[in-house]
Amino acid sequence: MALSSQDRHDIAINNACLFDGLNVRTGRFNVGIRDGAIVTVSEERLAGDEEFNVAGAWLSPGLIDSHVHLFDPISCVDEQSMNTYLDDVLPLHFQSFLRYGVTTIKSVGDPVPELLTIRERLRLGVCSGPRFLMTGFGLTAPGGHPTRTIYGRNPWYQKRAAGEADSPEAARERVAEMAELGVDAIKLLYQGGCACHGGEPDYRWHGMVPINRLKRPVMEAAIEEAHRRGLKVTVHTYEQDRAIEALEAGADGVEHGIVGEDISDDRVFELLLRNDATYVPTLWVYPTPEAHRNVGRVAAAGVRVALGTDSFSPTIKVEGVDAGQYGSNSIVEAQRMVKGGLSPLEVMRTATVQAARHLGRDDIGSVAEGLKADLVVFRGNPAADIENLWNPSLVIADGKVVSRGGSV
Template identity: 40%
Template structure:
């Protein structure tokens, strides 16, 4: 669906006569839908200041020649520090010195201008965020939850980090009481994290028996887990909301998803992956509560029901955000995000729906209304593509230029 932009030629005249940057004669996907016709997009400083059907002047002028301008992509679910390589202080230092800068750059090279870390070591990821914000480290805008919060002996503390107490203490926050989870959420809020992530369960189906077993090819016998008790789940969400933070919850089953929503969660990380989504009242609950569903097909596509469940919630009108669950050691940062977009289309979403999930939908999930939209007053995170991504999501790979905070970050012309 195409529409005319509400901002017309006259809007350009209200701004400066000459803008810092103008991308001229571009087709535009504004974060919600494609606009009809060609537009000039003007940037001053770090902000979009005009979207005009009439020509604008810029001190720096880029001729789009009918190419497509879209908002910079947002990946709302990544794990940046390598969970396999970072096992002690020396290996963390080596990762930060030798691997971290290049891997940050990969996101920009693929058009991802904002990433949200959902379970990295708190001190380390917040230091990385500060270095990027200060301009001493090149990378996309970094949002972070700090450690993921789980129950005692929950996932991933007892699974991914079960054999490494040093990493377990830094990547995860294990809590055993309402007081402990409230204190940890408030501690993270004091550190100025961007959101809170709670883990309700492991990435596996639970038969309903007395033991909750996490099964993974790496652990063929299974690992006995404790789920995050419901009173702790509610207390964690409540404490996050007291501090004005969005709280998302790692779920994989319908029962856990329902618990999270009824506890007040703002979003589901993974959603329902390990079983078919048969409870239509759960979808109604997502709609009633305005919950965001992050499908993470890049990691969960092996589950036979993951695509069908995404198709069901998308067709019902549930809010969707793109998040790949990408982590070091598998695939390639940035490229994994584009693969996630392609998998979402393969699951039955339209390219335009997926673009919205990766831009305006993701900005809502991140509580960053300044991002994810091509409109005056929004942050100038922009991609210039050679082909129409609303016709073929693969056009995201045909990238000409990346602009981050109004500055040219990648030029592939």
């Protein structure tokens, strides 16, 4: 029988158990993809130009990592080294994300000209990679983090990746600059580095470099300006008091959250809920006991949590932190959230539907008709046991098969 155009699919995935982004569904499902979109979710077997009978394996929305940095401030020191990185290294990193089922990433602070280059290359299909969102630079204080810390010894890189503001007017200008480039959100750094020494506004990056923090009115002006332009603002915090101040100013998300102390003030929960804000714990980079406990408590309070790792270029090691590997770090993050007290089902939501909400993208993060076809097949159910996230057997990004981990 000839298929009607309604029935024709580029790809059909048949006989799958389903985690749809929110829930584990009962029964077996067949998912049809056409022109990059999920067009059919059915209990009837589907026909496609390419068909996968996955025989009871688990279909999930593609994973989303909401907090990554893609470039390398150690090796990219001039035009030539940056071009080598762009041409030869970054495509491998993109493949690594895809291999582990990460089909969407958000850069929250990288060199701006190169972000625009990769956005264009991905759009044109010059290279393949995950769906790509960006904030442009991270907005920080003059002499703040990461200008004086991670980028401290690389002035060439610093100029391309850091946005600094020391007055409300300057903050508004910097936000406008990013908005004009079509960024997906604004990122502010409202904290120093890691080991914080009393006496504001200076903090220390692992006890080595004194760094400044955005003044509170500057932070507030940046958030107001971004909101005026319809952009969400996510704020790098570390301490409870800074998180409260950012949320009082209207922040839509906190990156890292509260890392070095247990949450002791209920306003953290109240303000996160009031703002409909997202908590992005980045346990991969800050695996402190307090950070683990805090994400469990935040989730239990009903706050949206989104998976984000703070993965950075694997050639960098900061104070002995092993940079791991793009994509596999996202799975380590999921494991750590389980350690923090979230159920595997809750963690799967943080990596799919909740992350999509955090990014303001209702066209990804779920398996449903009409959404982008970003899909992963796992042999076991990751919403029951997070270890099943390792080694996906099939990854589809934007309607194309991008990785096959073996027989499916």
